[in-house]
Amino acid sequence: MTVYSYKATDKSGKFVEGDIDAPDYHTAIQQIRQLNFFPVKVAEGKNKVSSAFKLSLPQLGSKVPTRDLMTLTMQLSTLVDAGLTLDDSLSTLIKLAETEQIRAVLADIRKQVHAGSTFADALEEHPDVFSKLYINMVRAGEAGGMVSEALARLAMFLEKSVELKNNIRTAMVYPAILSLVGGSAVIILITFVVPQFSKLFEDMGAALPLPTQLMLGLSSLIINYWPALLLGILGCIGAFTFYTKTDKGRLRWDTLLLKLPLFGSLIRKIEVSRFSLTMATLLKSGVPILQAMGIVQSILINRVISDAIGNLKQALKRGKGLSGPLQEAEVFPPMAVHMITVGETSGSLDEMLTKVSQTYDKEVEQAIKQVISLIEPMMILFMALVIGFIVVSMLLAIFSANDIAF
Numbered sequence: 592m593t594v595y596s597y598k599a600t601d602k603s604g605k606f607v608e609g610d611i612d613a614p615d616y617h618t619a620i621q622q623i624r625q626l627n628f629f630p631v632k633v634a635e636g637k638n639k640v641s642s643a644f645k646l647s648l649p650q651l652g653s654k655v656p657t658r659d660l661m662t663l664t665m666q667l668s669t670l671v672d673a674g675l676t677l678d679d680s681l682s683t684l685i686k687l688a689e690t691e692q693i694r695a696v697l698a699d700i701r702k703q704v705h706a707g708s709t710f711a712d713a714l715e716e717h718p719d720v721f722s723k724l725y726i727n728m729v730r731a732g733e734a735g736g737m738v739s740e741a742l743a744r745l746a747m748f749l750e751k752s753v754e755l756k757n758n759i760r761t762a763m764v765y766p767a768i769l770s771l772v773g774g775s776a777v778i779i780l781i782t783f784v785v786p787q788f789s790k791l792f793e794d795m796g797a798a799l800p801l802p803t804q805l806m807l808g809l810s811s812l813i814i815n816y817w818p819a820l821l822l823g824i825l826g827c828i829g830a831f832t833f834y835t836k837t838d839k840g841r842l843r844w845d846t847l848l849l850k851l852p853l854f855g856s857l858i859r860k861i862e863v864s865r866f867s868l869t870m871a872t873l874l875k876s877g878v879p880i881l882q883a884m885g886i887v888q889s890i891l892i893n894r895v896i897s898d899a900i901g902n903l904k905q906a907l908k909r910g911k912g913l914s915g916p917l918q919e920a921e922v923f924p925p926m927a928v929h930m931i932t933v934g935e936t937s938g939s940l941d942e943m944l945t946k947v948s949q950t951y952d953k954e955v956e957q958a959i960k961q962v963i964s965l966i967e968p969m970m971i972l973f974m975a976l977v978i979g980f981i982v983v984s985m986l987l988a989i990f991s992a993n994d995i996a997f
Contacts, residue, residue: 661749668742773974802984864951871944
C-alpha cells in the first residue's frame with residue numbers, strides 16, 4: 592500500500608486535505624470520490640526523512656536544457672492547436688520524449704492534470720524545469736482560453752533566448768582557444784625551457800640582467816611552490832564568488848560591470864532586449880503589468896537593472912506611468928526609453944516592446960562582434976608581449992656572457 596496526499600473540494604466547494612492508503616494512483620482517486628470529495632490534486636505522500644534530505648541535498652543537474660524545453664513547448668503548442676486535448680497532447684509527448692528526465696516530468700504533469708489540477712499548477716510542481724515566466728504565461732493562457740497561443744509565444748521566447756546564448760557562445764570560441772593555446776605556451780616556457788637556461792647561467796657565473804633575474808625567480812616560484820599558488824588562486828576565486836553572492840557584493844560587481852568600456856554597453860543592451868521581450872510576451876498573454884514587472888525583475892541578471900525595475904514597479908503602484916520612472920532610473924539607453932514612451936502614449940505598449948527587443952537583438956549581435964574584434968588582437972598582442980619578454984630576458988643573459996673575462 593502507498594500513502595497518497597490529496598487536495599479536494601467537498602459539495603459546498605470547500606477545500607479539504609488529507610492522506611489515504613491505496614495500492615495505486617487510480618484506486619486512490621476512486622476512494623477519494625467515494626468520500627464525496629472532488630479530487631483537485633493527488634500525489635504520493637513523502638515521509639519527513641525523505642523531505643529533509645531533499646531540502647539539505649538539492650538535486651544537481653536536474654534542470655532541463657533550454658533547447659529541450661523549447662522543443663517540448665513547440666510540440667505541445669502544435670498538438671493543442673491541432674485540436675487535441677491537453678491530456679492527449681501530454682500522452683503523445685511522453686511517448687516522443689527523448690530523455691527519461693523529460694518523460695518523468697511529463698508523466699507527473701499529466702497525472703496531476705488528469706486528477707483535475709490546472710496545467711499551470713501542475714507545472715508549478717517542477718520549479719527546476721519551468722520558470723515563473725513559463726508558469727504565469729500558461730496560467731494567463733488558461734484563464735483566457737488561449738493555452739495554445741501562450742505556448743506558441745513561450746516557444747518563440749525560448750527560441751530567441753537560445754539564439755542569443757548560441758551567438759555569445761559561438762563568439763567566445765576563438766578567444767577561448769587563443770587563451771588556452773597562449774597560456775599553455777607561456778607555462779611550458781616558464782616551467783620547462785627557462786629552467787634549462789638557469790643551469791647554463793649558473794655555470795657561466797656572470798651577473799644576470801634584471802629581466803633575467805625576474806624571469807628565473809618567477810620560474811623557480813612556479814616550479815617549487817605551484818601547489819600553494821594553485822590553492823591561493825582557488826581561494827581568491829572562492830572568496831570572489833562568495834562576495835558576489837552577497838547582496839552588497841553583487842550590487843557593487845554589477846555596478847562595476849556596467850561602467851566597463853564596451854562590456855558595460857553590451858550588458859545593458861542584453862538586459863534591455865531581455866526586459867522588452869519578456870514584458871511584451873507577458874502582456875500579450877494577458878498577464879497584468881504589475882505581475883509582469885515582478886516576473887521580469889526575477890529573470891534579469893544584472894542587479895543594478897533588476898533593482899531599477901523593482902523601483903519602477905513601485906512607481907506603477909503609485910499610479911505613475913512606465914516611461915517617466917524608467918527615464919529617471921537612467922539604466923536603459925535613451926532610445927529604448929523613447930520607444931517605450933511612444934508605445935505607452937499610443938496604447939500599443941506590447942507591440943512597441945517587441946520592436947525594442949528586435950532592435951536591441953540586432954544591436955547585441957553587432958556589439959558582440961565589435962567586442963570580439965577588439966578582444967582578439969588585444970589577446971594576441973598580450974601573449975606576444977609575454978612571450979617576447981621571456982625570450983628577450985633569456986637573450987639578454989646570453990649577450991651579457993660576452994662581458995665574462997676568460
